[in-house]
Amino acid sequence: MDTACGNVSLLRPPVDLQRPRIPTLLSAFLTLLNDRLSESIVFPLLPFLLAQFAPNGRTLGLLAGSYALSQFLVTPLIGALSDRYGRRPVIAICVAGSVVGLGLFAITLSVPWPEASLWPLILLFSARVIDGISGGTAATASAVLADISSPEQRARTFGLIGVAFGLGFILGPFLGGQLAQIAVPLPIWVATGFACLNLLVVLTLLPETHPAEERQDLPQRRDLNPFRRIGQVLINPSVGRLCGAFFLFFLAFNGFTAILVLYFKQRFGWGPELSTTAFLVVGVVATVVQGGLIGPLVQRFGEWKLTLFGLGLVIAGCLLIPAVGAADRAPAIFCSVGILALGTGLVTPSLRSLVSRRLSNEGQGTALGSLQALQSLGSFLGPPIAGISYDLLGPTSPFVLAATLLVIVIALVSRSPLTKNLQLST
Structure with a gap:
């Protein structure tokens, strides 16, 4: 096959030419896996990594939230840059930033x-900010998959996203727990090595999939402001309450999960292995639910019922964890976080679908993109709030606070115009 033909097949692949797509699929898959793996390795180990510098909830919450804030502020710009200059240079720069x-x-x-010395904390926060700024790889890698797929193949190709994310959520805590027994910083070195491998694959195998004639000019600065997009969707009478519920859900969930390992460490004396096993349970359950069960469950019960049922499960998990005593704590904790994961696996896709069903086709992209921004904003605000609550009000207070916020989420979902219509039609 000559070079020209190969390039055309990468940009608009005919059904009978599949082999040139393999390097592109591999590059996109490794990029998506690296995005999840690096975060799922680091996050459960943060209390142990910070132990020698600042073993308190405030610092932990701020460090956990700094990644999400950086990603929240920069992701719209990264998407626009990939539309203007192409996918390959943007992915390469982002993965290089992840390595740094x-x-x-x-x-x-x-x-x-x-x-x-304050230098360790300054450098650790700088590292998380750099990694967060580079966190637009998932969106750009998804755009690569869209570029090389026909509309008929797109759903199947997008299945790689779920596989990569699920695998990352499972492998990250497992590798982190095992490697941390040798040396606590070792999992971070392994994550760095995987990011280097990802960069090498991108530089050597990934072609440009966004043709020059389809490039778009950079949008105006105001259109890149994530707060402006969030404001627009929150005042939308059709989906405003649902989007507010989506934000509060992730604020609550990411808040108490940020201090979860610190809680295990200080109350039960758990080390990295048991603590990361709890997150491994979350990864396995969430992957099974979102990867295989959510479709049949939605057909059977509908998004509205699944959202409310899932919220009830998350509240139950929030309240069960601080109720666990000394006896048989590991099985009880793993059961509780499994309930949390089951609830989250039901709520997230169901709530997104409720928003999507309320909108016209023209409003889908903007609103669903704003949901991602709301998720990132909640992921930033939740951990510091939970950390301050942990230090000032006691170790169990973040769980109570999260349960209270989730009750508000239930009220918003129940009272939204969309769910009233759904109740009348079922």
């Missing part, structure tokens, strides 16, 4: 610092 962020994090943890 993870590498700086690993180096900071491995250097012997003098006591009371």
Whole structure:
């Protein structure tokens, strides 16, 4: 096959030419896997990684939220840059940023610092911000998959996103727990090595999939403001309450999960292995629910009932965890986080679908993109709020706060115009 033919097949692949798509699919898959793997390795280990510098809830919450804030602010720009300059350079720069962020994090943890030095925390926060700014890889890799797929093949090709995310959520906690038994910073070095492999594959195998004639001009600065997009969707009378519920759900969920490992560490004396096993349970359950069960369940019960039932499960998990005593705590904790994961696996896709069903086709992209922004904003605000609550009001207070917010979410979903229509039609 000559080069020209190969390039055409990558940009608009005919059904009978599948082999040139393999390097592109591999590059996109590794990029998506790296995006989830790096985060799922680091996140459950943060209390142990911070133990020598600042073992308190405030610092943990701020460090966990800094990644989400950076991603929230920059993701719209990264998407626009990939439409203007192409997918390949944007993905390469973002993955390189991930290498720098993870590498700086690993180096900071491995250097012997003098006591009371502020430099370790400054460098750790800088590393998380760099990694967060580089976190637009998932959206751009998804655009690559859309570029190389016909409309008929797109759903099947997009299945790679779910596979990569599910695998990342499972492998991250598992590798983190096992490697941390050897040395706590070792999982971060392994994540850095995987990001380097991802960068090498992108630079050597990934072609440009967005043709020059389809490039778009950069939007105006105001259109890249994530707060403007959020404001527009929150004042929409059709979906405003549902979008507010979506934001509060992720604020609550990401808040108490950010301090979950710190809670396990300080109350039960758990080390990295048991703590990361709890997140492994979450990854397995959420992957099974969203990967195979959610479709049949939606057909059987509908999004509205699944959303409310899932919220009830998350509230139950929130209240069960602080109720666990010393006896048989590991099985009880794993059961509780399994209930959490089941509830989250039901709520997230069902609530997105409720918003989507209320909108015309023209409003889908903007509103669903705003949902992602709301999720990132909740992921930023939740951990610091939970961390401050943990330090000032006690270790169980973030769970009570999250349960209270989730009750408000139930009220918003129940009272939204969309769900009233659905109740009348069922």
